[in-house]
Amino acid sequence: MAFRWTNDLTRADVTPERLFLNRRQILGGLAAGGIAGGLGLRAEAQEALEPNTWEEITSYNNYYEFGTGKDDPARYADSLVTSPWSVTIDGLVDRPGDYGFAQIMEAMTVEERIYRFRCVEAWSMVVPWNGFELADLLEMAGVQTGARYVAFQTANRPDQMPGLARPVLDWPYVEGLRLDEALHPLTLMATGIYDRPIPNQNGAPLRLVVPWKYGFKSIKSIVRITLTEDEPPTSWNKANAREYGFYSNVNPEVDHPRWSQATERRIGGGLFARRQPTLMFNGYDEVAGLYEGMDLTENF
Amino acid sequence: MTALIDRFNGAARRVPTWPLYILCAIPGFWFFYLGLTGGLGVEPIKALEHKLGELALQFLIAGLAVTPLRRHLGVNLLKFRRMLGLVAFFYVLTHLLVWLLLDVQIVSQIWADILKRPYITVGMAGFVLLLPLALTSNNWSVRKLGPKWRQLHKLAYVAVLLGAIHFVMLVKGFQIEPYLYLAAILTLLALRIRPARRKVAI
Ligand code: HEM
Numbered sequence: 001m002a003f004r005w006t007n008d009l010t011r012a013d014v015t016p017e018r019l020f021l022n023r024r025q026i027l028g029g030l031a032a033g034g035i036a037g038g039l040g041l042r043a044e045a046q047e048a049l050e051p052n053t054w055e056e057i058t059s060y061n062n063y064y065e066f067g068t069g070k071d072d073p074a075r076y077a078d079s080l081v082t083s084p085w086s087v088t089i090d091g092l093v094d095r096p097g098d099y100g101f102a103q104i105m106e107a108m109t110v111e112e113r114i115y116r117f118r119c120v121e122a123w124s125m126v127v128p129w130n131g132f133e134l135a136d137l138l139e140m141a142g143v144q145t146g147a148r149y150v151a152f153q154t155a156n157r158p159d160q161m162p163g164l165a166r167p168v169l170d171w172p173y174v175e176g177l178r179l180d181e182a183l184h185p186l187t188l189m190a191t192g193i194y195d196r197p198i199p200n201q202n203g204a205p206l207r208l209v210v211p212w213k214y215g216f217k218s219i220k221s222i223v224r225i226t227l228t229e230d231e232p233p234t235s236w237n238k239a240n241a242r243e244y245g246f247y248s249n250v251n252p253e254v255d256h257p258r259w260s261q262a263t264e265r266r267i268g269g270g271l272f273a274r275r276q277p278t279l280m281f282n283g284y285d286e287v288a289g290l291y292e293g294m295d296l297t298e299n300f
Numbered sequence: 301m302t303a304l305i306d307r308f309n310g311a312a313r314r315v316p317t318w319p320l321y322i323l324c325a326i327p328g329f330w331f332f333y334l335g336l337t338g339g340l341g342v343e344p345i346k347a348l349e350h351k352l353g354e355l356a357l358q359f360l361i362a363g364l365a366v367t368p369l370r371r372h373l374g375v376n377l378l379k380f381r382r383m384l385g386l387v388a389f390f391y392v393l394t395h396l397l398v399w400l401l402l403d404v405q406i407v408s409q410i411w412a413d414i415l416k417r418p419y420i421t422v423g424m425a426g427f428v429l430l431l432p433l434a435l436t437s438n439n440w441s442v443r444k445l446g447p448k449w450r451q452l453h454k455l456a457y458v459a460v461l462l463g464a465i466h467f468v469m470l471v472k473g474f475q476i477e478p479y480l481y482l483a484a485i486l487t488l489l490a491l492r493i494r495p496a497r498r499k500v501a502i
Binding site: 055056059060064068070071123166167168169239255257258259260262263265267268270271272273274275 | 332335336338341342343344345346347348402404405406409412413416417418419469470471472473474475476
Protein backbone atom coordinates (compact mmCIF):
# COMPACT_ATOMS: atom_id res chain seq x y z
CA MET A 1 0.00 0.00 0.00
CA ALA A 2 1.24 3.42 -0.80
CA PHE A 3 0.88 6.36 1.59
CA ARG A 4 1.24 4.28 4.75
CA TRP A 5 3.63 6.83 6.15
CA THR A 6 3.48 10.60 6.17
CA ASN A 7 6.51 12.83 6.03
CA ASP A 8 7.43 14.55 9.24
CA LEU A 9 9.66 16.69 7.11
CA THR A 10 7.05 18.10 4.83
CA ARG A 11 6.81 19.35 1.30
CA ALA A 12 7.19 22.77 2.85
CA ASP A 13 10.81 21.90 3.47
CA VAL A 14 11.39 21.30 -0.18
CA THR A 15 9.33 23.94 -1.84
CA PRO A 16 10.79 27.41 -2.13
CA GLU A 17 9.15 29.62 0.45
CA ARG A 18 7.06 31.70 -1.92
CA LEU A 19 5.53 28.65 -3.52
CA PHE A 20 5.03 27.14 -0.12
CA LEU A 21 3.00 30.09 1.09
CA ASN A 22 0.73 29.66 -1.88
CA ARG A 23 0.46 25.99 -1.16
CA ARG A 24 -0.41 26.73 2.45
CA GLN A 25 -3.14 29.04 1.38
CA ILE A 26 -4.52 26.32 -0.82
CA LEU A 27 -4.25 23.81 2.00
CA GLY A 28 -5.84 26.28 4.34
CA GLY A 29 -8.75 26.62 1.97
CA LEU A 30 -9.11 22.89 1.79
CA ALA A 31 -8.85 22.57 5.54
CA ALA A 32 -11.73 24.96 5.90
CA GLY A 33 -13.71 22.43 3.92
CA GLY A 34 -12.50 19.78 6.36
CA ILE A 35 -10.66 17.82 3.69
CA ALA A 36 -6.99 18.37 4.37
CA GLY A 37 -7.05 19.51 7.97
CA GLY A 38 -4.51 16.95 9.04
CA LEU A 39 -2.10 17.93 6.31
CA GLY A 40 -2.44 21.58 7.21
CA LEU A 41 -1.62 20.88 10.83
CA ARG A 42 1.37 18.83 9.95
CA ALA A 43 2.66 21.63 7.78
CA GLU A 44 2.44 23.88 10.82
CA ALA A 45 4.35 21.41 12.96
CA GLN A 46 7.10 20.88 10.43
CA GLU A 47 10.63 20.63 11.64
CA ALA A 48 12.89 23.49 10.79
CA LEU A 49 14.99 21.20 8.61
CA GLU A 50 15.83 22.12 5.09
CA PRO A 51 16.48 19.37 2.59
CA ASN A 52 19.87 19.42 1.00
CA THR A 53 20.19 20.92 -2.43
CA TRP A 54 20.14 18.86 -5.60
CA GLU A 55 23.79 19.79 -6.05
CA GLU A 56 24.73 18.49 -2.60
CA ILE A 57 22.74 15.27 -2.90
CA THR A 58 24.16 14.44 -6.31
CA SER A 59 27.80 15.47 -5.89
CA TYR A 60 28.76 13.77 -2.61
CA ASN A 61 28.19 10.04 -2.87
CA ASN A 62 29.57 6.73 -1.77
CA TYR A 63 29.19 4.35 -4.68
CA TYR A 64 32.42 2.36 -4.76
CA GLU A 65 31.54 0.71 -8.06
CA PHE A 66 32.58 4.05 -9.54
CA GLY A 67 35.53 4.78 -7.25
CA THR A 68 36.16 5.47 -3.58
CA GLY A 69 36.33 9.27 -3.83
CA LYS A 70 33.18 11.14 -2.88
CA ASP A 71 33.12 12.86 -6.27
CA ASP A 72 33.93 9.74 -8.30
CA PRO A 73 30.30 8.61 -8.68
CA ALA A 74 29.19 12.00 -10.01
CA ARG A 75 32.14 11.92 -12.41
CA TYR A 76 31.94 8.36 -13.69
CA ALA A 77 28.43 7.01 -13.14
CA ASP A 78 27.22 8.34 -16.48
CA SER A 79 28.59 5.19 -18.06
CA LEU A 80 25.99 3.01 -16.34
CA VAL A 81 23.25 2.03 -18.78
CA THR A 82 19.98 2.11 -16.84
CA SER A 83 17.55 1.50 -19.65
CA PRO A 84 16.46 -1.17 -20.29
CA TRP A 85 16.58 -2.41 -16.70
CA SER A 86 15.01 -5.31 -14.97
CA VAL A 87 15.01 -6.69 -11.46
CA THR A 88 15.10 -10.41 -10.90
CA ILE A 89 12.89 -11.31 -8.00
CA ASP A 90 13.39 -14.88 -6.87
CA GLY A 91 13.75 -17.19 -3.92
CA LEU A 92 10.71 -17.75 -1.74
CA VAL A 93 8.17 -15.92 -3.90
CA ASP A 94 5.05 -17.07 -5.73
CA ARG A 95 5.89 -15.34 -8.99
CA PRO A 96 9.64 -15.40 -9.51
CA GLY A 97 11.04 -13.80 -12.64
CA ASP A 98 12.51 -10.73 -14.29
CA TYR A 99 10.46 -7.64 -13.63
CA GLY A 100 11.08 -4.87 -16.14
CA PHE A 101 11.53 -1.38 -14.73
CA ALA A 102 8.63 -0.01 -16.80
CA GLN A 103 6.42 -2.88 -15.71
CA ILE A 104 7.25 -2.17 -12.06
CA MET A 105 6.63 1.54 -12.40
CA GLU A 106 3.29 0.91 -14.00
CA ALA A 107 2.14 -1.11 -11.03
CA MET A 108 3.54 1.14 -8.31
CA THR A 109 2.29 4.39 -6.81
CA VAL A 110 5.16 6.84 -6.59
CA GLU A 111 5.05 9.24 -3.68
CA GLU A 112 7.45 11.69 -2.12
CA ARG A 113 9.29 10.83 1.07
CA ILE A 114 11.53 13.40 2.71
CA TYR A 115 13.94 11.42 4.82
CA ARG A 116 16.97 12.11 6.90
CA PHE A 117 19.90 10.14 5.48
CA ARG A 118 22.72 9.22 7.88
CA CYS A 119 25.97 7.78 6.52
CA VAL A 120 28.02 5.47 8.72
CA GLU A 121 30.86 7.97 8.19
CA ALA A 122 29.01 10.44 10.44
CA TRP A 123 27.73 12.84 7.81
CA SER A 124 24.09 13.30 6.95
CA MET A 125 21.68 14.88 4.52
CA VAL A 126 17.95 15.35 4.14
CA VAL A 127 16.75 13.97 0.82
CA PRO A 128 13.37 14.40 -0.88
CA TRP A 129 13.05 10.98 -2.45
CA ASN A 130 10.39 9.83 -4.86
CA GLY A 131 9.59 6.18 -4.78
CA PHE A 132 7.30 3.40 -3.71
CA GLU A 133 7.21 1.10 -0.74
CA LEU A 134 9.32 -2.00 -1.02
CA ALA A 135 6.37 -3.86 0.49
CA ASP A 136 4.35 -3.13 -2.65
CA LEU A 137 7.03 -4.53 -4.92
CA LEU A 138 7.36 -7.64 -2.78
CA GLU A 139 3.61 -8.07 -2.89
CA MET A 140 3.81 -8.01 -6.68
CA ALA A 141 6.02 -11.09 -6.51
CA GLY A 142 4.09 -12.70 -3.66
CA VAL A 143 6.16 -13.45 -0.58
CA GLN A 144 5.89 -17.06 0.58
CA THR A 145 5.39 -17.94 4.23
CA GLY A 146 8.84 -19.44 4.76
CA ALA A 147 10.62 -16.21 3.80
CA ARG A 148 12.31 -14.39 6.66
CA TYR A 149 14.90 -12.20 4.93
CA VAL A 150 15.30 -10.19 1.75
CA ALA A 151 18.62 -10.13 -0.10
CA PHE A 152 19.53 -7.42 -2.60
CA GLN A 153 22.21 -7.18 -5.26
CA THR A 154 23.65 -4.23 -7.17
CA ALA A 155 24.45 -4.37 -10.87
CA ASN A 156 27.85 -5.91 -11.55
CA ARG A 157 29.07 -4.53 -14.87
CA PRO A 158 32.82 -4.02 -15.05
CA ASP A 159 32.55 -2.39 -18.47
CA GLN A 160 30.25 0.29 -17.08
CA MET A 161 31.54 0.50 -13.53
CA PRO A 162 35.26 1.32 -13.41
CA GLY A 163 35.50 0.83 -9.63
CA LEU A 164 34.84 -2.88 -10.01
CA ALA A 165 38.38 -3.26 -11.33
CA ARG A 166 39.63 -2.74 -7.77
CA PRO A 167 38.99 -5.30 -5.05
CA VAL A 168 37.81 -2.73 -2.51
CA LEU A 169 34.92 -5.03 -1.67
CA ASP A 170 33.92 -8.52 -2.68
CA TRP A 171 31.80 -7.62 -5.73
CA PRO A 172 28.93 -7.58 -6.49
CA TYR A 173 27.61 -5.39 -3.69
CA VAL A 174 24.98 -7.21 -1.68
CA GLU A 175 22.72 -6.13 1.16
CA GLY A 176 19.91 -7.59 3.18
CA LEU A 177 17.02 -6.85 5.49
CA ARG A 178 14.89 -8.89 7.81
CA LEU A 179 11.47 -9.37 6.19
CA ASP A 180 9.67 -7.23 8.78
CA GLU A 181 12.17 -4.43 8.16
CA ALA A 182 11.63 -4.79 4.44
CA LEU A 183 7.85 -4.61 4.83
CA HIS A 184 7.92 -1.59 7.14
CA PRO A 185 6.13 1.38 5.59
CA LEU A 186 9.25 3.52 5.88
CA THR A 187 11.25 1.21 3.63
CA LEU A 188 11.31 2.75 0.22
CA MET A 189 12.43 1.86 -3.28
CA ALA A 190 13.53 5.25 -4.57
CA THR A 191 13.32 6.10 -8.24
CA GLY A 192 13.60 9.87 -8.04
CA ILE A 193 14.89 12.88 -6.13
CA TYR A 194 13.23 16.28 -6.23
CA ASP A 195 10.69 14.83 -8.67
CA ARG A 196 13.44 14.09 -11.18
CA PRO A 197 14.58 10.61 -12.16
CA ILE A 198 17.21 9.49 -9.69
CA PRO A 199 20.69 10.23 -11.11
CA ASN A 200 23.07 7.35 -11.70
CA GLN A 201 25.41 8.37 -8.87
CA ASN A 202 22.52 8.06 -6.44
CA GLY A 203 21.62 4.55 -7.59
CA ALA A 204 19.54 4.75 -10.77
CA PRO A 205 17.16 3.47 -11.80
CA LEU A 206 15.99 2.13 -8.45
CA ARG A 207 17.56 1.80 -5.05
CA LEU A 208 16.59 0.94 -1.53
CA VAL A 209 16.18 3.63 1.13
CA VAL A 210 16.01 2.50 4.74
CA PRO A 211 16.15 5.80 6.61
CA TRP A 212 16.75 4.43 10.11
CA LYS A 213 19.84 2.51 9.03
CA TYR A 214 23.29 3.72 7.96
CA GLY A 215 23.41 4.68 4.32
CA PHE A 216 25.32 1.65 3.08
CA LYS A 217 22.28 -0.53 3.82
CA SER A 218 20.38 1.46 1.19
CA ILE A 219 21.77 -0.50 -1.74
CA LYS A 220 21.85 1.15 -5.16
CA SER A 221 20.99 0.15 -8.73
CA ILE A 222 19.30 -3.08 -7.72
CA VAL A 223 19.20 -5.98 -10.19
CA ARG A 224 18.16 -8.79 -7.90
CA ILE A 225 15.93 -9.29 -4.90
CA THR A 226 15.85 -12.72 -3.30
CA LEU A 227 13.56 -13.82 -0.51
CA THR A 228 15.40 -16.21 1.77
CA GLU A 229 14.98 -18.20 4.90
CA ASP A 230 18.43 -17.43 6.29
CA GLU A 231 20.16 -14.14 6.96
CA PRO A 232 21.87 -13.18 3.69
CA PRO A 233 25.49 -12.02 3.54
CA THR A 234 26.02 -8.26 3.30
CA SER A 235 29.04 -6.62 1.67
CA TRP A 236 30.44 -4.44 4.44
CA ASN A 237 29.84 -7.11 7.01
CA LYS A 238 31.83 -9.53 4.86
CA ALA A 239 34.61 -6.95 4.49
CA ASN A 240 34.83 -6.16 8.20
CA ALA A 241 32.40 -7.87 10.57
CA ARG A 242 33.79 -6.06 13.59
CA GLU A 243 32.90 -2.69 12.14
CA TYR A 244 29.70 -3.33 10.21
CA GLY A 245 26.87 -5.47 11.51
CA PHE A 246 23.90 -6.90 9.66
CA TYR A 247 21.45 -4.49 11.27
CA SER A 248 23.48 -1.27 11.15
CA ASN A 249 20.69 0.76 12.68
CA VAL A 250 21.63 4.37 13.31
CA ASN A 251 22.54 4.37 16.99
CA PRO A 252 24.37 7.23 18.70
CA GLU A 253 25.30 4.96 21.58
CA VAL A 254 27.15 2.32 19.60
CA ASP A 255 30.33 3.75 18.13
CA HIS A 256 32.00 2.56 15.00
CA PRO A 257 35.34 1.18 16.24
CA ARG A 258 37.12 3.98 14.41
CA TRP A 259 34.91 6.95 15.18
CA SER A 260 32.08 8.10 17.39
CA GLN A 261 28.53 7.87 16.12
CA ALA A 262 27.18 10.24 18.76
CA THR A 263 27.17 13.21 16.42
CA GLU A 264 26.98 13.91 12.72
CA ARG A 265 27.70 16.74 10.33
CA ARG A 266 24.94 17.85 8.00
CA ILE A 267 26.33 18.30 4.52
CA GLY A 268 26.13 21.85 3.28
CA GLY A 269 27.38 23.78 6.30
CA GLY A 270 30.72 24.67 4.75
CA LEU A 271 34.11 24.72 6.41
CA PHE A 272 32.80 25.77 9.82
CA ALA A 273 29.77 23.51 10.02
CA ARG A 274 28.89 22.44 13.55
CA ARG A 275 28.16 18.87 14.51
CA GLN A 276 24.69 17.93 15.68
CA PRO A 277 23.56 15.04 17.86
CA THR A 278 22.69 11.82 16.05
CA LEU A 279 19.23 10.50 16.86
CA MET A 280 18.39 6.91 17.77
CA PHE A 281 17.09 5.17 14.65
CA ASN A 282 17.96 8.43 12.90
CA GLY A 283 14.86 9.92 14.51
CA TYR A 284 12.47 7.24 13.24
CA ASP A 285 11.27 5.96 16.59
CA GLU A 286 8.38 4.15 14.94
CA VAL A 287 10.74 1.29 14.06
CA ALA A 288 11.79 0.67 17.66
CA GLY A 289 9.19 -2.10 17.96
CA LEU A 290 11.03 -4.15 15.33
CA TYR A 291 13.92 -4.58 17.73
CA GLU A 292 12.11 -5.09 21.00
CA GLY A 293 13.99 -7.43 23.27
CA MET A 294 17.13 -7.30 21.12
CA ASP A 295 20.44 -6.10 22.48
CA LEU A 296 21.34 -3.43 19.95
CA THR A 297 24.93 -3.29 21.16
CA GLU A 298 25.32 -6.95 20.25
CA ASN A 299 23.19 -6.69 17.11
CA PHE A 300 24.77 -3.48 15.82
CA MET B 301 74.47 11.27 -16.63
CA THR B 302 77.09 12.38 -14.14
CA ALA B 303 77.48 15.65 -15.98
CA LEU B 304 73.76 16.20 -15.77
CA ILE B 305 73.73 15.44 -12.06
CA ASP B 306 76.67 17.79 -11.52
CA ARG B 307 74.85 20.54 -13.32
CA PHE B 308 71.73 19.82 -11.29
CA ASN B 309 73.67 19.93 -8.04
CA GLY B 310 75.30 23.16 -9.11
CA ALA B 311 71.95 24.72 -9.88
CA ALA B 312 70.44 23.43 -6.64
CA ARG B 313 73.29 25.05 -4.72
CA ARG B 314 72.30 28.43 -6.08
CA VAL B 315 68.63 28.11 -5.12
CA PRO B 316 67.92 29.91 -1.86
CA THR B 317 65.83 27.85 0.57
CA TRP B 318 63.67 30.49 2.22
CA PRO B 319 61.35 31.07 -0.76
CA LEU B 320 60.82 27.33 -0.90
CA TYR B 321 59.25 27.39 2.56
CA ILE B 322 56.63 29.72 1.20
CA LEU B 323 56.25 27.91 -2.09
CA CYS B 324 55.77 24.51 -0.45
CA ALA B 325 53.27 25.86 2.07
CA ILE B 326 51.13 27.48 -0.60
CA PRO B 327 49.07 24.32 -1.38
CA GLY B 328 47.91 24.28 2.25
CA PHE B 329 46.66 27.84 2.10
CA TRP B 330 45.22 27.24 -1.35
CA PHE B 331 43.18 24.25 -0.18
CA PHE B 332 41.98 26.26 2.82
CA TYR B 333 40.87 28.99 0.46
CA LEU B 334 39.14 26.44 -1.78
CA GLY B 335 37.42 24.98 1.26
CA LEU B 336 36.10 28.42 2.18
CA THR B 337 34.82 29.14 -1.28
CA GLY B 338 33.23 25.83 -2.21
CA GLY B 339 36.13 24.53 -4.30
CA LEU B 340 36.50 21.38 -2.19
CA GLY B 341 32.95 20.21 -2.70
CA VAL B 342 30.01 20.13 -0.33
CA GLU B 343 31.94 18.61 2.60
CA PRO B 344 35.08 20.75 2.75
CA ILE B 345 36.16 19.73 6.26
CA LYS B 346 36.94 16.10 5.43
CA ALA B 347 38.34 17.13 2.06
CA LEU B 348 40.76 19.59 3.66
CA GLU B 349 41.71 17.11 6.37
CA HIS B 350 42.53 14.55 3.68
CA LYS B 351 44.47 16.96 1.46
CA LEU B 352 46.63 18.12 4.38
CA GLY B 353 47.22 14.54 5.52
CA GLU B 354 48.38 13.56 2.05
CA LEU B 355 50.66 16.58 1.77
CA ALA B 356 52.13 15.76 5.19
CA LEU B 357 52.92 12.24 4.09
CA GLN B 358 54.31 13.38 0.73
CA PHE B 359 56.69 15.90 2.30
CA LEU B 360 57.78 13.40 4.93
CA ILE B 361 58.61 11.00 2.13
CA ALA B 362 60.43 13.71 0.18
CA GLY B 363 62.56 14.37 3.24
CA LEU B 364 63.26 10.69 3.56
CA ALA B 365 64.41 10.54 -0.07
CA VAL B 366 67.24 13.05 0.34
CA THR B 367 69.87 10.69 1.71
CA PRO B 368 69.22 7.77 -0.69
CA LEU B 369 69.24 10.18 -3.64
CA ARG B 370 72.64 11.44 -2.66
CA ARG B 371 74.07 8.09 -1.80
CA HIS B 372 72.82 6.16 -4.81
CA LEU B 373 72.52 8.82 -7.51
CA GLY B 374 74.82 11.55 -6.32
CA VAL B 375 71.97 14.06 -6.34
CA ASN B 376 72.61 16.48 -3.52
CA LEU B 377 69.53 18.01 -1.96
CA LEU B 378 70.88 18.03 1.55
CA LYS B 379 70.43 21.75 1.97
CA PHE B 380 66.68 21.33 1.41
CA ARG B 381 66.16 18.58 3.93
CA ARG B 382 65.38 20.84 6.87
CA MET B 383 62.93 22.76 4.72
CA LEU B 384 61.21 19.54 3.62
CA GLY B 385 60.95 18.30 7.19
CA LEU B 386 59.58 21.56 8.53
CA VAL B 387 57.06 21.86 5.73
CA ALA B 388 55.96 18.28 6.43
CA PHE B 389 55.53 19.23 10.08
CA PHE B 390 53.52 22.27 9.04
CA TYR B 391 51.14 19.95 7.19
CA VAL B 392 50.90 17.44 10.03
CA LEU B 393 50.15 20.30 12.40
CA THR B 394 47.49 21.87 10.19
CA HIS B 395 46.03 18.39 9.52
CA LEU B 396 45.77 17.93 13.29
CA LEU B 397 44.28 21.40 13.75
CA VAL B 398 41.62 20.75 11.13
CA TRP B 399 40.74 17.56 12.96
CA LEU B 400 40.60 19.30 16.35
CA LEU B 401 38.92 22.55 15.45
CA LEU B 402 36.80 21.84 12.40
CA ASP B 403 36.14 18.09 12.40
CA VAL B 404 35.67 16.82 15.95
CA GLN B 405 35.05 20.15 17.70
CA ILE B 406 33.99 18.51 20.94
CA VAL B 407 36.76 18.57 23.55
CA SER B 408 35.63 15.51 25.51
CA GLN B 409 35.44 13.53 22.30
CA ILE B 410 38.91 14.59 21.15
CA TRP B 411 40.60 12.95 24.10
CA ALA B 412 38.37 9.88 23.86
CA ASP B 413 39.20 9.52 20.18
CA ILE B 414 42.94 9.79 20.76
CA LEU B 415 42.78 6.95 23.29
CA LYS B 416 40.05 4.81 21.75
CA ARG B 417 40.64 4.95 18.00
CA PRO B 418 43.83 3.14 17.08
CA TYR B 419 44.32 5.01 13.82
CA ILE B 420 44.11 8.33 15.67
CA THR B 421 46.45 7.02 18.38
CA VAL B 422 48.96 6.05 15.71
CA GLY B 423 48.67 9.40 13.90
CA MET B 424 49.01 11.22 17.18
CA ALA B 425 52.11 9.21 18.06
CA GLY B 426 53.55 10.29 14.71
CA PHE B 427 52.81 13.91 15.53
CA VAL B 428 54.29 13.66 19.03
CA LEU B 429 57.49 12.16 17.63
CA LEU B 430 57.76 14.91 15.03
CA LEU B 431 57.33 17.69 17.56
CA PRO B 432 60.86 17.59 19.08
CA LEU B 433 62.29 17.20 15.59
CA ALA B 434 60.57 20.34 14.39
CA LEU B 435 61.66 22.22 17.51
CA THR B 436 65.28 21.24 17.00
CA SER B 437 65.41 21.93 13.27
CA ASN B 438 67.59 25.00 13.66
CA ASN B 439 71.33 25.65 13.65
CA TRP B 440 71.45 26.47 17.34
CA SER B 441 69.97 23.08 18.31
CA VAL B 442 72.26 21.23 15.93
CA ARG B 443 75.28 22.82 17.57
CA LYS B 444 73.95 22.47 21.08
CA LEU B 445 72.97 18.80 20.75
CA GLY B 446 76.03 17.71 18.78
CA PRO B 447 75.99 13.99 17.99
CA LYS B 448 72.78 13.58 19.95
CA TRP B 449 71.02 15.61 17.27
CA ARG B 450 71.54 12.86 14.69
CA GLN B 451 70.31 10.25 17.11
CA LEU B 452 67.24 12.29 17.91
CA HIS B 453 66.37 12.87 14.29
CA LYS B 454 66.31 9.17 13.55
CA LEU B 455 62.86 9.37 15.14
CA ALA B 456 61.76 10.71 11.77
CA TYR B 457 61.89 7.17 10.37
CA VAL B 458 59.47 5.95 13.02
CA ALA B 459 57.19 8.97 12.59
CA VAL B 460 56.92 8.52 8.82
CA LEU B 461 56.13 4.85 9.26
CA LEU B 462 53.45 5.72 11.81
CA GLY B 463 52.00 8.23 9.37
CA ALA B 464 51.72 5.61 6.65
CA ILE B 465 50.32 2.97 9.00
CA HIS B 466 47.76 5.55 10.15
CA PHE B 467 46.71 5.87 6.50
CA VAL B 468 46.54 2.09 6.00
CA MET B 469 44.34 1.83 9.07
CA LEU B 470 41.86 4.52 8.19
CA VAL B 471 40.67 3.63 4.70
CA LYS B 472 37.51 1.61 4.26
CA GLY B 473 37.56 -1.68 2.39
CA PHE B 474 40.74 -2.69 0.59
CA GLN B 475 42.42 0.27 -1.07
CA ILE B 476 45.79 0.25 -2.72
CA GLU B 477 46.91 3.85 -2.21
CA PRO B 478 48.05 3.71 1.43
CA TYR B 479 50.05 0.56 0.67
CA LEU B 480 51.84 2.38 -2.15
CA TYR B 481 52.91 5.07 0.32
CA LEU B 482 53.98 2.43 2.80
CA ALA B 483 55.96 0.60 0.11
CA ALA B 484 57.69 3.84 -0.92
CA ILE B 485 58.69 4.49 2.68
CA LEU B 486 59.97 0.96 3.24
CA THR B 487 61.98 1.18 0.03
CA LEU B 488 63.52 4.49 1.03
CA LEU B 489 64.36 3.11 4.46
CA ALA B 490 65.89 -0.02 2.94
CA LEU B 491 68.04 2.13 0.66
CA ARG B 492 69.63 3.73 3.72
CA ILE B 493 70.85 0.46 5.12
CA ARG B 494 74.53 0.36 4.29
CA PRO B 495 75.91 -2.95 3.17
CA ALA B 496 77.53 -4.52 6.20
CA ARG B 497 81.09 -3.27 6.35
CA ARG B 498 83.90 -5.61 7.02
CA LYS B 499 84.39 -5.77 10.74
CA VAL B 500 87.10 -3.41 11.86
CA ALA B 501 89.58 -5.00 14.19
CA ILE B 502 89.30 -3.53 17.61
C1 HEM C 1 52.63 11.74 10.97
C2 HEM C 1 51.51 12.34 11.05
C3 HEM C 1 50.33 12.13 10.14
C4 HEM C 1 50.30 11.83 8.82
C5 HEM C 1 51.45 11.63 7.87
C6 HEM C 1 48.92 11.71 8.45
C7 HEM C 1 48.47 11.41 7.18
C8 HEM C 1 47.16 11.20 6.84
C9 HEM C 1 46.70 10.77 5.56
C10 HEM C 1 47.59 10.50 4.36
C11 HEM C 1 45.36 10.68 5.61
C12 HEM C 1 44.42 10.19 4.51
C13 HEM C 1 44.11 11.19 3.50
C14 HEM C 1 43.20 10.64 2.44
O1 HEM C 1 42.44 9.71 2.71
O2 HEM C 1 43.24 11.16 1.35
C15 HEM C 1 44.96 11.05 6.93
C16 HEM C 1 43.66 11.08 7.36
C17 HEM C 1 43.29 11.42 8.63
N1 HEM C 1 44.13 11.75 9.67
FE1 HEM C 1 46.12 11.86 9.62
N2 HEM C 1 48.14 11.95 9.54
C18 HEM C 1 48.97 12.21 10.59
C19 HEM C 1 48.60 12.53 11.88
C20 HEM C 1 47.30 12.65 12.30
C21 HEM C 1 46.90 13.09 13.60
C22 HEM C 1 47.85 13.53 14.70
C23 HEM C 1 45.54 13.06 13.63
C24 HEM C 1 44.60 13.42 14.73
C25 HEM C 1 44.86 13.30 15.98
C26 HEM C 1 45.08 12.59 12.35
C27 HEM C 1 43.78 12.42 11.99
C28 HEM C 1 43.34 12.04 10.75
C29 HEM C 1 41.97 11.89 10.40
C30 HEM C 1 40.76 12.11 11.33
C31 HEM C 1 41.93 11.50 9.07
C32 HEM C 1 40.69 11.25 8.22
C33 HEM C 1 40.02 9.97 8.49
C34 HEM C 1 38.74 9.87 7.75
O3 HEM C 1 38.73 9.69 6.55
O4 HEM C 1 37.71 10.01 8.38
N3 HEM C 1 46.19 12.36 11.56
N4 HEM C 1 46.07 11.35 7.68
